[in-house]
Amino acid sequence: MRTGLIALVVVALAGIAFAQGKPDLSGSWNLPYTPNMAKGIGELPFTAAGKALYDKINTAYDPTGFCLFPGVPRINNSPFPMRVVQTPSSVVFLYEYMTTFRSVPLDVREHSKHIDPTFMGESIGSWDGDTLMIDTVGFNDRTWLDTAGHPHSDVLHVTERYQMTDANHIAYDVTVDDAKMYTRPWSNHRVLERLKPGDRLMEYSCDENNLDRDQGHLRPGPTVVPFNNR
Numbered sequence: 001m002r003t004g005l006i007a008l009v010v011v012a013l014a015g016i017a018f019a020q021g022k023p024d025l026s027g028s029w030n031l032p033y034t035p036n037m038a039k040g041i042g043e044l045p046f047t048a049a050g051k052a053l054y055d056k057i058n059t060a061y062d063p064t065g066f067c068l069f070p071g072v073p074r075i076n077n078s079p080f081p082m083r084v085v086q087t088p089s090s091v092v093f094l095y096e097y098m099t100t101f102r103s104v105p106l107d108v109r110e111h112s113k114h115i116d117p118t119f120m121g122e123s124i125g126s127w128d129g130d131t132l133m134i135d136t137v138g139f140n141d142r143t144w145l146d147t148a149g150h151p152h153s154d155v156l157h158v159t160e161r162y163q164m165t166d167a168n169h170i171a172y173d174v175t176v177d178d179a180k181m182y183t184r185p186w187s188n189h190r191v192l193e194r195l196k197p198g199d200r201l202m203e204y205s206c207d208e209n210n211l212d213r214d215q216g217h218l219r220p221g222p223t224v225v226p227f228n229n230r
Contacts, residue, residue, distance in 0.1 A: 015167030019086060023130050023164040026086045028195035033079035035147035037176075037188045050151060050181035057149035063142060067206035069098055069119035071143030072136050072158050073174045073188075080204065081195055091125055091132065096201040104134055111137055117154055119143055132162040145176060153180035168194040 017024040038044050046054060064070050070078065080097040093102040104125040115122050115138030122138040136158040145152055157177040165171050170192040177185040 016164050017167070020088050022127055023132075024086055025084045025091065025132065025162060025164065025170065028081055028083045028199070028201060029170065029192045030081050030195055031076055031078055031192060032190050034077040034188070034190060037073070037077065037146045037150060038148065041186065041188070044150065044186060045183040047179075047181060047183055050178075053151045053181070054149065057144075057151065059147065059149045062147070062149075063144065064098075064206075067098070068142060069100055071119050071139060071145075071152075072102075072121055072123070073160070073176070074143060074146055075100070075102075075120070076160075076172070076174070077146050081199070081201055083201055091134075094201070096204050098206060099204050111135075117141075121156075121158070128161075130163060132160075134158075134160040134162070136160070151181055152176070152178050155180055162192075165191075 017026075019026070044050075064074075069075070075095055075097060076082075078095075078097040080095065082096065083094040085092040085094065089105065089107045091104045091106065093104070095101060100120070102120060102123055104123045106125045106127070108124045109126075111122055111124060117138055117140040119140060119142065121136040123134050123136040125132060125134045127133070137156070139152065139154060139156045141152065141154045141156075143152070144150060155178055159175040159177070161171075161173040163171045171189070172192050173187055173189050175185050175187040176182065
């Protein structure tokens with residue numbers, strides 16, 4: 001039985017490229033569209049403040065409609081692909097969505113002492129065996145976690161795990177920890193698939209043909225039907 005298990009692991013790893021002894025995530029990957037991170041989880045563990053804020057969210061008034069960066073983890077919830085460039089000292093994520101990027105150092109052990117809050121936060125990475133771990137803090141509170149409008153605050157702490165299961169798939173797990181909005185951390189899991197040969201990232205211009213913004217579709221208004229109930 002043990003011999004058979006070892007054989008299966010060897011076969012699974014046979015197609016995975018390695019760089020400096022670590023799985024090489026380099027290449028282009030499809031991001032499965034995840035508009036509602038709570039789907040399959042049920043009611044999220046809101047604090048009273050978090051629930052009150054979520055109940056006021058109008059998903060017709062989406063910050064990304066104004067071309068604001070989506071933040072993390074929402075950048076990985078989009079239906080647009082990304083390209084990964086991995087080196088011994090960093091992993092760079094190049095996103096088609098919003099034509100933006102994340103540069104994650106692998107040779108930094110601690111976050112900066114004083115972080116200016118940003119949309120994408122400050123990320124540092126490390127390896128836990130064959131799994132890439134990314135720790136991100138330092139967010140502003142001007143983004144949502146997903147299209148459903150799940151809120152976060154400026155104390156948001158996001159932990160991501162990227163583990164190649166074979167040459168064409170990455171198991172992706174993201175954990176949200178925000179004591180102002182949620183009573184405990186919660187996680188979402190999905191699988192990233194390598195882009196098919198011949199496919200590539202395309203140009204993305206948020207300003208071009210932005211009908212939601214230019215025709216006044218984006219505006220504050222009464223609370224809409226919660227996304228979870230659609």
